[in-house]
Amino acid sequence: MAVFCVNAACPAQLVRRVEYFVSRAAMDIEGFGIKNARLFVDKGFIKDIADVYYLNRDKLLALEGFKEKKVDNLFKGIEASKAQPLERVLTALGIRFVGREVSRLLLTHFDSLEAIAAADVETLEAIDGVGPRIAVSVYDWFRRPEHQAILAKLKDAGLNFVAARPSPIEKAQPLSGLTFVITGTLPGVTRSEAKAAIEAAGGKVTGSVTGKTSYLLIGENPGGSKFTKAQKLGTPQIDWLALQGMMRG
DNA sequence: ATCTGTAGCCGGATAAAGTG
DNA sequence: CACTTTATCCGGCTACAGAT
Secondary structure: OOOOOOOOOOHHHHHHHHHHHHOOOOOOOOOOOHHHHHHHHHHOOOOOHHHHHHOOHHHHHOOOOOOHHHHHHHHHHHHHHOOOOHHHHHHHOOOOOOOHHHHHHHHOOOOEHHHHHHOOHHHHHOOOOOOHHHHHHHHHHHHOHHHHHHHHHHHHHOOOOEOOOOOOOOOOOOOOOOEEEEEOEOOOOOHHHHHHHHHHOOOEEEOOOOOOOOEEEEOEOOOHHHHHHHHHHOOOEEEHHHHHHHHHO
């Protein structure tokens, strides 16, 4: 059994909470990981987990190693996370003993955060799979004023507080799941145009050849290193013309 | 005994900086 | 201007501990 610091503003705990909030298991915010969590808490940008949604763009840009593109991606990831289902939001709150599975379990009995917040210990404990420890932990969490303030901020930010409907099926895209690396000059298009086209078709473009690269897109005067690496790995090659054919389906 | 949560390690992807 | 290099961070995997 671990010892817990009771101080709600304890910096070490705060970092831990933010790390968890942002992690793949919880809100899964792209471009936001452990390092950023520590940094932002350190700089005082984040004082509770809800502050993740109230970051200031200009302050971020003033930081070492943060420029337009990186900050853009970060904000895009944060925006996208607002659409995460309630199950993840509940997980992300960091209530002790409540991880992904227990969150799912709770949501089979309640259809909103408010409903869980309003439940008493007996009601919670009556759920199969929830023992006294979980029940008390959940109950206590929602009673704390500082937590209620966090919930209000999160709700203002636009997070899901009600159980989500199943999401509509995305239409099949010809290049989905494929990763491309571009080398050389492409006939008729710039690199960024080619990249945009590939992404529009559901594919990805990366900068270096690895085992996960699906195709090396060859242009004129290809560079040496990507080419040799692709050969070593046996990565298939393709030219712009053939790729355009693929994108049409 | 089973299942959930936590911690650490490793490979891959991305961005910034540097070179011809 | 396109490409390579370098550094950093994300995300998957594995192993371990605690709870039911």
